[in-house]
Amino acid sequence: MRILVTGGAGFIGSHVVDALIEQGHEVAVVDDLSTGKREHLNPRARFYHLDIRDAKGLEEVFAAERPEIVNHQAARANVRESLEKPVLYAEVNVIGSLNLLELSRKYGVEKFIYASTGGAVYGEPEYLPADEAHPINPLDPYGASKHFVEHYLYLYGVNYGLRYTILRYPNVYGPRQDPYGEAGVVAIFTGQMLRGEQAVINGSGEQERDFVYVGDVVEANLLALDKGDGGIYNLGWGFGTSINEIFARLKEITGYEKEAVHGPPKKGEVFKICLDATKARRELGWVPRIGLDEGLRITVEYFKRCG
Incomplete structure (x- = not known):
């Protein structure tokens, strides 16, 4: 399949790209290299040095690549920085993501896989382990920005028929x-x-924190290619x-x-x-190893x- 990975030069995204290419997929990467690194780029992926806030540049990528799947890993992801720069987090994590959603609708993307956060959307938990039904109460602009996009994905699914899977990450290392x-x-x-x-x-x-090895998180992204439509899934040991x-x-x-x-x-x-990743185990078949x-x-x- 033709897959566009945002943040594909970053920590998690570069591992996702490697795994997709190993499976035989055709992969393009969008990354502004603000935190990602060129040395992490897979040489078999086509690379676009681009900020996801650049809607015009993104449209050129979509027109050239015609992705069937968008795997959206790119984000500002620092809780402390988000408290100092809340507008930046809205611009990158919210507006940048909406640029991708709108282009996915326009160019007929079959599925959108979104990397969200289980560590920040729930706030100080009322019970542990937190499952997907736990109240949403982020304590910082980072968590708020990630949840905002989760709801927009739901709206794009309901109104435009966009298939999606949301993965709420733990502390990945x-x-x-x-x-x-x-x-x-x-x-x-x-x-x-x-x-x-x-x-x-x-x-x-x-x-x-719930520490999960990056390879296990990559496996969840692979499973989401053809499972979990319309679902939100925690990843973690519990x-x-x-x-x-x-x-x-x-x-x-x-x-x-x-x-x-x-x-x-x-x-x-x-x-x-x-x-609590019971739902991911049941519906995706995901088990950390x-x-x-x-x-x-x-x-x-x-x-x-x-x-």
Whole structure:
């Protein structure tokens, strides 16, 4: 199939592109390289250096590629940054996504797969693990922007017949995550430990997240090619792991000799979240396979090789 992947030079998107090409699909990538990297691009994918806010440029891509499926990974995805730049998050995550939806309608795209967030749309959870019926109450512009597009997908489905699947991601980690960024504690700790720098835990470290290896998230995207029409699906193990535990496991794997320093907690972040993926297991056949210890070891080995 002809598939357009936005954010295909990014952490998760580049892995999605690799898997699609391995399956024999014809893939085009749109990425503005604001956080994605050229070295992550699959050479067998056609690349368009483009911001999804550029509606005219996007239309040229749709006219040239005539995608049958759009896999939309591109987003600004930093909770802390979204609190500082809420308008930017509306422009990129909302307006950019609407540009893609409207072009999908105009050019007869068969299906739209959307990467949303289970870590941010629910807010501070009323119960755990949170399932898809949990009330939506994002605490930051990032989570709000992602949910806004979820509802627009529903409207495009009802009014224009666009098939779609929404995947609510947990805390995804693995190779190619940015060790110098503000998001992605596994990559940040790994980078700091391998460089011998002081690792800093924000707050008490008792915050819990549902950590899922990137390869398992890619598998959900592949399953969504022909399953899950009109559905919203949490991805996750259904249990949380504390930041202190992540630090301890990475310290053991890397041989890091320093103790963590605790800084102030970060505004806008939920304290504990984990996701009930029963629906994804039942309807998509998705089951995470890479456990935390194995995933952390793979990730550390990657950063040892690639820096």
